[in-house]
Amino acid sequence: xxxxMTNDPLLYDYLPYHNRPKxxxxxxxxxxxxxxxxxxxxxxxxxxxxxRAPWPRPNPDVVGYSHRDYGNRAGWQRMMRAMxxxxxxxxxxxxxxxxEHHPEIIKACADRGWEFFSHGIYNTRYTYGMxxxxxREIIVDSRNTIKQWTGQSLDGWLSPALSNNTWTMDLxxxxxxxxxxxxxxxxxxxxxxxxxxxxxxxxxxLEMNDTIVYNTNQYTPRQYGExxxxxxxxxxxxxxxxxxVMCVPLHPYLVGQPHRIDAFAEALAxxxxxxxxxxxxxxxxAKHYIDHHYDAAIAAIAANGAKRG
Amino acid sequence: MSLSKDYLTYPQRHHGMDHDRYPWxxxxxxxxVRWPGNARxxxxxxxxLQWFPLDMKGKPFxxxxxxxxxxxxFRHYTNRDYGNRIGIFRILKVLQEFKLPASVALNAVLxxxxxxxxxxxxxxxxxxxxxxxxxxxxxxxxxPRDEEDQLIRGALETLRNxxxxxxxxxxxxxxxxxxxxxxxxxxxxxxxxxxxANDDLPYAMRTAHGDHYAMPLAYETDDRVVMLDLHxxxxxxxxxxxxxxxxxxxxxxxxxGRIMSIPLHAWVTGVxxxxxxxxxxxxxxxxHSGVWAGTGxxxxxEFIAGQGDKHA
Numbered sequence: 001x002x003x004x005m006t007n008d009p010l011l012y013d014y015l016p017y018h019n020r021p022k023x024x025x026x027x028x029x030x031x032x033x034x035x036x037x038x039x040x041x042x043x044x045x046x047x048x049x050x051x052r053a054p055w056p057r058p059n060p061d062v063v064g065y066s067h068r069d070y071g072n073r074a075g076w077q078r079m080m081r082a083m084x085x086x087x088x089x090x091x092x093x094x095x096x097x098x099x100e101h102h103p104e105i106i107k108a109c110a111d112r113g114w115e116f117f118s119h120g121i122y123n124t125r126y127t128y129g130m131x132x133x134x135x136r137e138i139i140v141d142s143r144n145t146i147k148q149w150t151g152q153s154l155d156g157w158l159s160p161a162l163s164n165n166t167w168t169m170d171l172x173x174x175x176x177x178x179x180x181x182x183x184x185x186x187x188x189x190x191x192x193x194x195x196x197x198x199x200x201x202x203x204x205x206l207e208m209n210d211t212i213v214y215n216t217n218q219y220t221p222r223q224y225g226e227x228x229x230x231x232x233x234x235x236x237x238x239x240x241x242x243x244x245v246m247c248v249p250l251h252p253y254l255v256g257q258p259h260r261i262d263a264f265a266e267a268l269a270x271x272x273x274x275x276x277x278x279x280x281x282x283x284x285x286a287k288h289y290i291d292h293h294y295d296a297a298i299a300a301i302a303a304n305g306a307k308r309g
Numbered sequence: 310m311s312l313s314k315d316y317l318t319y320p321q322r323h324h325g326m327d328h329d330r331y332p333w334x335x336x337x338x339x340x341x342v343r344w345p346g347n348a349r350x351x352x353x354x355x356x357x358l359q360w361f362p363l364d365m366k367g368k369p370f371x372x373x374x375x376x377x378x379x380x381x382x383f384r385h386y387t388n389r390d391y392g393n394r395i396g397i398f399r400i401l402k403v404l405q406e407f408k409l410p411a412s413v414a415l416n417a418v419l420x421x422x423x424x425x426x427x428x429x430x431x432x433x434x435x436x437x438x439x440x441x442x443x444x445x446x447x448x449x450x451x452x453p454r455d456e457e458d459q460l461i462r463g464a465l466e467t468l469r470n471x472x473x474x475x476x477x478x479x480x481x482x483x484x485x486x487x488x489x490x491x492x493x494x495x496x497x498x499x500x501x502x503x504x505x506a507n508d509d510l511p512y513a514m515r516t517a518h519g520d521h522y523a524m525p526l527a528y529e530t531d532d533r534v535v536m537l538d539l540h541x542x543x544x545x546x547x548x549x550x551x552x553x554x555x556x557x558x559x560x561x562x563x564x565x566g567r568i569m570s571i572p573l574h575a576w577v578t579g580v581x582x583x584x585x586x587x588x589x590x591x592x593x594x595x596x597h598s599g600v601w602a603g604t605g606x607x608x609x610x611e612f613i614a615g616q617g618d619k620h621a
Contacts, residue, residue, distance in 0.1 A: 069507035259553035
């Protein structure tokens with residue numbers, strides 16, 4: 001299994017936002033909002049990868065490592081409480097080894113009916129340099145680990161540290177994964193072109209991702225709260241015509257800091273305070289879309305291609 | 310291309326941490342901490358004094374704030390040295406206005422270069438924290454153990470001799486440690502270090518020479534991080550300090566005492582247009598009841614005194 005190096009991901013076909021088949025969410029909700037906490041374990045002394053160094057400094061990078069570890073000692077509790085207060089469940093983007101390291105955190109999430117999907121084994125083990133069979137091994141490991149510790153099926157995937165190979169999506173479909181979170185091309189779910197089986201993309205987001213907001217864009221904690229509200233307002237309004245998806249990807253070590261949590265909690269309460277909002281999980285969005293909207297989307301994509309043909 | 314089998318083998322995949330330095334612990338499940346007078350918050354102000362050599366090598370990596378221009382980089386050398394001449398005195402004056410104790414972390418070389426700075430510091434109610442030798446002497450795994458031992462011993466001796474005080478706190482340049490650093494620090498009588506950024510309370514580290522504590526020096530609301538790394542204004546820094554305090558203060562009502570740590574790089578917050586923000590946030594914090602201020606050593610002593618099983 002391999003795909004050649006190309007100038008296009010070849011994973012989805014163009015379908016413009018206007019004149020798409022209407023998406024209808026359960027309860028006639030205008031928008032599906034899902035919260036995706038990345039509950040991660042970064043290793044102190046990870047195996048070296050030929051393509052990407054895990055830390056900017058020689059191992060052990062005490063600042064990098066301990067900053068992440070803050071999420072598992074302190075930040076996750078603040079984040080979870082803010083979500084509880086507004087009635088949001090999480091869809092956990094999970095480094096699955098965390099089941100072994102911190103089952104206490106897994107249990108707290110599972111007790112709340114949160115979904116678990118895989119974000120690889122550790123966030124310090126990238127798929128760069130793996131063969132397809134090696135990459136399949138981490139999918140199978142993820143599936144088994146999540147099943148063993150939570151009883152849940154593995155339905156979603158976010159590649160560890162967003163490391164991908166050209167064949168990753170083909171593997172996910174073969175292994176029965178329903179949705180990928182690695183693609184940021186849309187505000188609605190879309191079919192993904194895979195060699196066999198069926199895979200969709202559920203909108204995740206770089207723009208709403210706390211890492212990108214705080215560290216890359218270097219926006220303030222309060223600005224993050226404002227951005228979430230603005231993103232919601234726009235997608236909520238557009239959802240009048242056809243259901244939209246909004247994802248808020250989180251990292252407890254960042255959003256769970258004391259100087260950030262209140263602005264975030266306020267934004268969650270704002271969204272939850274609207275009617276016609278579906279507080280969903282990634283799996284629920286994926287299943288609903290596959291059951292009700294996938295075929296119409298495939299037909300629309302074919303028709304859109306034919307129009308130009 | 311393929312990776313070796315080791316890349317898909319996980320020897321540390323088991324309950325707890327992937328090392329033996331400290332066990333995992335959930336901040337919100339610990340026995341409540343009690344501060345003197347049943348205070349909710351222990352306020353820990355930490356001015357930081359640094360010296361970046363003009364011929365800085367930056368090996369194996371450059372500590373944050375390090376010189377970046379071709380030699381001789383006068384602009385950054387002097388901008389940082391400003392903190393040792395001017396900035397710290399503005400900060401000390403503010404601390405004096407509020408009668409606040411503080412822990413001053415400083416590179417040991419400053420005691421040799423500027424003895425009168427040490428004299429000035431020791432006239433205030435401050436504890437000295439050893440901040441390594443200078444900002445170009447970073448600790449890292451791979452440096453010979455003897456060399457690191459010498460670096461730690463030398464920095465402590467210099468500061469202990471110059472101040473006549475025990476000096477039991479440590480902050481590594483760039484918060485960078487080697488795998489051996491806590492062992493070496495404990496061997497030289499250092500009770501606590503401030504490098505690890507994973508907690509809001511002290512916790513015990515296992516070392517080859519007995520217990521050593523990690524103290525929660527704030528990382529994300531550090532003045533240099535907010536204003537220079539994240540390029541946010543002094544107003545925004547003050548906002549975040551207050552927001553941080555509000556959350557910790559609220560939590561303390563439910564979960565027991567918290568620590569409000571305020572690192573202040575003298576060359577960052579000690580400049581004229583920023584100093585009054587220091588005054589503003591301290592006035593805000595001290596406007597609340599139930600705030601007790603201490604040095605790192607004092608806060609840690611109270612913490613240890615109130616703990617039963619320190620590894621809980």
